[in-house]
Amino acid sequence: MSELQKTLQFSEAALQQAELIFQRYPADRRDSAVMPLLHLAQREFGGWLSQEALDYVAAFVGMPPIRVYEVATFYTMYNLKPVGKYHVQVCTNISCWLCASDDIVKALQEKLRLPLGGSSSDGRFTLTEVECLGACVNAPMMQINDDYYENLTPAQVSEIIDRLP
Amino acid sequence: MSGTAMTKIVYKNIHLENSHTLAVYKANGGYQALEKALTLTGDDIIDEVKQSGIRGRGGAGFPAGLKWSFIPKDDRAKYLVCNADEGEPGTCKDRDILRYDPHLLIEGMIIAGYAVKAERGYIYIRGEFYREAERVQAAIDEAYAAGYLGDRVMGREVRFQLAIHRGGGAYVCGEETGLIESLEGKKGQPRLKPPFPANIGLYGGPTVINNVETLSSVPAIISNGGAWYGKLGVPKSSGTKLFSVSGHVNKPGNYEVELGLPMRVLLEEYAGGVRGGWDNLKGVIPGGSSTPVLTKSVCETVTMDYDALSRAGSMLGSGAVIVLDRSVCIVRAIARLSRFYRHESCGQCSPCREGTGWLAQVMERIEQGKGVQGDMDLLLSISENIQGKTICALGDAAAMPVVGAIKAFPEEFQYHVDHGRCMVA
Numbered sequence: 001m002s003e004l005q006k007t008l009q010f011s012e013a014a015l016q017q018a019e020l021i022f023q024r025y026p027a028d029r030r031d032s033a034v035m036p037l038l039h040l041a042q043r044e045f046g047g048w049l050s051q052e053a054l055d056y057v058a059a060f061v062g063m064p065p066i067r068v069y070e071v072a073t074f075y076t077m078y079n080l081k082p083v084g085k086y087h088v089q090v091c092t093n094i095s096c097w098l099c100a101s102d103d104i105v106k107a108l109q110e111k112l113r114l115p116l117g118g119s120s121s122d123g124r125f126t127l128t129e130v131e132c133l134g135a136c137v138n139a140p141m142m143q144i145n146d147d148y149y150e151n152l153t154p155a156q157v158s159e160i161i162d163r164l165p
Numbered sequence: 166m167s168g169t170a171m172t173k174i175v176y177k178n179i180h181l182e183n184s185h186t187l188a189v190y191k192a193n194g195g196y197q198a199l200e201k202a203l204t205l206t207g208d209d210i211i212d213e214v215k216q217s218g219i220r221g222r223g224g225a226g227f228p229a230g231l232k233w234s235f236i237p238k239d240d241r242a243k244y245l246v247c248n249a250d251e252g253e254p255g256t257c258k259d260r261d262i263l264r265y266d267p268h269l270l271i272e273g274m275i276i277a278g279y280a281v282k283a284e285r286g287y288i289y290i291r292g293e294f295y296r297e298a299e300r301v302q303a304a305i306d307e308a309y310a311a312g313y314l315g316d317r318v319m320g321r322e323v324r325f326q327l328a329i330h331r332g333g334g335a336y337v338c339g340e341e342t343g344l345i346e347s348l349e350g351k352k353g354q355p356r357l358k359p360p361f362p363a364n365i366g367l368y369g370g371p372t373v374i375n376n377v378e379t380l381s382s383v384p385a386i387i388s389n390g391g392a393w394y395g396k397l398g399v400p401k402s403s404g405t406k407l408f409s410v411s412g413h414v415n416k417p418g419n420y421e422v423e424l425g426l427p428m429r430v431l432l433e434e435y436a437g438g439v440r441g442g443w444d445n446l447k448g449v450i451p452g453g454s455s456t457p458v459l460t461k462s463v464c465e466t467v468t469m470d471y472d473a474l475s476r477a478g479s480m481l482g483s484g485a486v487i488v489l490d491r492s493v494c495i496v497r498a499i500a501r502l503s504r505f506y507r508h509e510s511c512g513q514c515s516p517c518r519e520g521t522g523w524l525a526q527v528m529e530r531i532e533q534g535k536g537v538q539g540d541m542d543l544l545l546s547i548s549e550n551i552q553g554k555t556i557c558a559l560g561d562a563a564a565m566p567v568v569g570a571i572k573a574f575p576e577e578f579q580y581h582v583d584h585g586r587c588m589v590a
Contacts, residue, residue: 094501
């Protein structure tokens with residue numbers, strides 16, 4: 001991973017996306033692009049943002065690196081440590097908790113053999129407890145990478161994990 | 166007011182097949198309100214919205230027409246921002262607009278932008294709503310291609326550019342000035358007000374920020390008139406409202422009803438009733454995690470509108486109705502919320518940064534049976550030292566559920582402290 005991160009460079013497709021991102025904002029407001037570019041960089045560079053990745057984005061936007069660090073550390077979705085190929089995020093906030101999210105957490109911990117906050121040694125899974133993800137009427141729920149899984153039962157959790165490619 | 170045959174405004178299309186596409190939206194009258202709006206002046210539109218009486222659906226309940234009228238008529242560039250950072254625990258109503266009827270929001274935004282002379286709009290969508298953002302982006306692309314967005318809106322001398330900005334997982338960005346900071350590429354720490362965004366907002370320009378649901382109500386207000394909308398609901402709480410009913414009901418879901426509906430009707434006729442029956446109800450958090458919990462006896466008669474919930478000691482908030490049955494330990498429920506607010510405090514104001522930490526710690530120790538006599542007074546004192554002493558409302562939002570729960574269920578807190586365990590679960 002660290003070898004990859006040393007020679008960071010957006011792919012051709014990412015460069016095109018970055019161009020579209022800048023177009024969303026007034027020409028003299030390039031800083032506004034930092035959040036979407038961090039999202040893009042995280043996608044491009046293996047699911048997390050190393051210091052090299054942050055510096056790359058800073059140079060790309062033309063912002064002082066410290067300003068990019070401030071942003072990256074403020075928002076929870078920017079992963080500042082490596083995460084597994086599948087980032088399993090389980091909500092335990094009130095609506096999910098009322099609908100037995102404790103059982104979902106337990107099922108995930110047993111299935112993945114991970115504590116909350118843990119990553120598997122093969123790099124496949126990271127399990128994270130998260131705050132409300134805004135699917136409260138379909139509680140309990142979890143998010144794996146970009147997708148929501150709702151109205152969960154412990155049995156379904158196991159099936160969903162098994163079906164991941 | 167009966168539970169059936171209520172007017173649907175923002176959810177009128179969401180059950181249609183392919184409701185998210187331009188073709189289905191247009192086939193059901195979509196973009197006709199925009200066509201009409203473009204024959205009116207901006208001030209006419211603002212007057213209609215004022216007349217409708219619609220109040221902000223994000224939580225604060227500020228009259229939307231009044232907010233628009235604050236935009237100065239100078240020649241600075243103006244901005245329209247849609248707050249789709251739906252993050253108040255319990256709330257998931259806007260998500261269904263974003264994924265099932267994005268054109269309704271887009272049409273509402275173009276009309277609002279035209280009314281306040283904003284040529285640029287942003288939809289700030291919480292980052293976790295990745296699939297929803299994809300849907301909205303596809304709809305924006307369709308609207309550009311069809312000439313509803315761009316340099317000549319519907320062939321007229323009207324310009325409106327619209328783009329999505331995805332958040333990064335920070336509840337505080339739902340606060341409008343935190344959101345603006347985030348849009349400008351910074352940490353989402355709220356700004357001191359005044360100046361208000363209507364005067365100095367995004368990029369220093371006059372800015373209107375409205376919730377998804379508010380903006381999605383605009384096309385119907387323009388099509389049918391503000392007076393028509395004003396007759397829906399009850400005085401001072403006009404129109405329809407989306408409620409996300411979650412927790413211990415048999416049919417959790419998002420429901421659109423006219424404001425003023427009795428809570429009991431909402432829970433029993435829409436949400437399938439309380440799990441185990443009405444008598445199994447313990448209490449309801451009526452407007453999202455920051456609103457004080459109401460006891461069953463209040464829930465018997467309270468109606469779902471701004472004034473009635475305020476009189477009952479709580480708030481309509483974002484319309485997230487969280488239902489707790491008698492199996493719930495209120496201390497544990499509120500302790501979970503306190504943990505949330507500690508996590509989400511942006512750290513800018515000491516009373517909130519420190520106070521949310523204290524609330525979470527004391528709630529946690531009471532929950533774990535390690536509370537000491539005086540802890541309830543301590544919680545109330547911490548709350549008092551947060552409320553009204555911070556830049557934004559997050560501190561108040563952290564304090565209100567704690568204060569509300571101590572008032573509503575003092576005996577449960579006391580039992581935890583006296584016996585080191587819960588009297589319920």
